[in-house]
Amino acid sequence: MQNRLIALFEETFGRPPSVICRAPGRIEFIGNHTDYNGGEVLGAAIDRGVWVAVAPAEGPRRFRSEFSDTVVEQAGPRQREEGDRAWVNYPTGVLAGMEAFGVTAPEGFDYAVISDLPQGAGLSSSAAIELASGLAFLGLAGAELSRENLVKLGRWAENEFVGVPCGILDQGVSGFGRRDSLVHIDCRGPTFSTVPMPTGVKFWVFNTPSGHALVDGLYAERHRECMAAAEALGVACLADASLEQLENARGLMTVESYSRAKHVISEIARVGAMCAALKSGDFADVGRLLTASHHSSQRDFANSTVQLDWLVDHLIETSGVLGARLTGGGFGGAVMGLATAEFDERAAKKVSQHFAEKFGQSPQVLQLATGNGAERIV
Numbered sequence: 537m538q539n540r541l542i543a544l545f546e547e548t549f550g551r552p553p554s555v556i557c558r559a560p561g562r563i564e565f566i567g568n569h570t571d572y573n574g575g576e577v578l579g580a581a582i583d584r585g586v587w588v589a590v591a592p593a594e595g596p597r598r599f600r601s602e603f604s605d606t607v608v609e610q611a612g613p614r615q616r617e618e619g620d621r622a623w624v625n626y627p628t629g630v631l632a633g634m635e636a637f638g639v640t641a642p643e644g645f646d647y648a649v650i651s652d653l654p655q656g657a658g659l660s661s662s663a664a665i666e667l668a669s670g671l672a673f674l675g676l677a678g679a680e681l682s683r684e685n686l687v688k689l690g691r692w693a694e695n696e697f698v699g700v701p702c703g704i705l706d707q708g709v710s711g712f713g714r715r716d717s718l719v720h721i722d723c724r725g726p727t728f729s730t731v732p733m734p735t736g737v738k739f740w741v742f743n744t745p746s747g748h749a750l751v752d753g754l755y756a757e758r759h760r761e762c763m764a765a766a767e768a769l770g771v772a773c774l775a776d777a778s779l780e781q782l783e784n785a786r787g788l789m790t791v792e793s794y795s796r797a798k799h800v801i802s803e804i805a806r807v808g809a810m811c812a813a814l815k816s817g818d819f820a821d822v823g824r825l826l827t828a829s830h831h832s833s834q835r836d837f838a839n840s841t842v843q844l845d846w847l848v849d850h851l852i853e854t855s856g857v858l859g860a861r862l863t864g865g866g867f868g869g870a871v872m873g874l875a876t877a878e879f880d881e882r883a884a885k886k887v888s889q890h891f892a893e894k895f896g897q898s899p900q901v902l903q904l905a906t907g908n909g910a911e912r913i914v
Contacts, residue, residue, distance in 0.1 A: 555672050557671040559668040584659070701759045711910050740875055860874070
């Protein structure tokens with residue numbers, strides 16, 4: 537990846553980069569839409585991600601992605617881009633937020649980015665580009681931020697500049713990831729820690745042909761419904777409420793807000809139960825909790841799809857699969873299955889073939905391993 541990135545940079549700008557950074561994508565292990573509700577989440581940084589190269593330059597800011605031949609130039613105030621140039625909003629949002637974290641953002645530079653994350657798969661390429669860009673811009677500025685503030689800077693870019701009201705899960709896992717571990721985040725702090733990943737299991741991700749898009753309003757709609765439920769309950773966030781309180785206040789909120797809150801409150805409890813199951817090595821309970829999480833997302837949060845539901849139902853009936861759930865924001869995207877070695881490439885191919893027979897297209901199938909968090913390479 538590093539050589540590929542350098543080649544793109546030199547081809548575009550005629551010189552080598554001075555700073556290279558990478559940040560991983562992530563699997564949301566469990567904790568669907570709990571982060572912005574003040575709850576707990578578990579995620580895994582993966583062995584795929586985003587690589588960013590920069591070098592100082594006179595004149596405008598110039599951005600190049602390997603997925604486009606267009607070089608996007610910006611001069612003067614940082615501006616939001618539209619259409620096929622909208623990907624630049626992620627690094628630009630990081631630049632826009634640096635001052636709030638006490639760092640003077642670099643002005644003129646050349647920038648190139650490559651990725652081996654599939655688009656729209658719910659593996660959080662947005663957080664990866666934010667954290668890799670943040671480290672790269674800090675390198676240009678000769679400045680440093682704590683890991684926690686780097687993560688918060690990435691979230692600021694997503695919330696305040698891009699316009700997605702996400703929580704800290706994606707950036708937190710990409711920033712604090714560690715090989716052979718899960719990242720646990722208590723989002724009320726936020727506080728970050730790691731939980732050992734059990735041996736003998738692996739991640740399989742099935743990315744459906746209909747990728748997800750969170751800026752189209754569905755994510756923001758769920759966010760509003762959760763905030764309305766918290767207001768009706770008289771709590772600062774849904775993590776402060778119990779299912780009993782929710783039932784008692786059911787008549788004070790819409791049917792939609794009640795259902796969203798029911799999912800979030802029960803999902804927070806599942807995260808706690810998952811930590812206990814992982815610690816005890818109870819694979820059966822781990823799988824049960826994963827699948828219960830999906831059914832809650834499907835039934836109460838309404839962020840699943842027919843394709844995602846089919847994959848979960850099919851996977852959990854397949855030998856070697858412990859459990860399965862949608863991963864990421866939902867509304868399309870991908871399903872994660874946690875499996876033993878009994879579920880192999882042949883079994884995954886069979887699931888893919890059955891999916892194609894049902895829906896006319898094959899999902900992208902990825903076997904993923906855990907990886908380390910964001911880092912500066914050069």
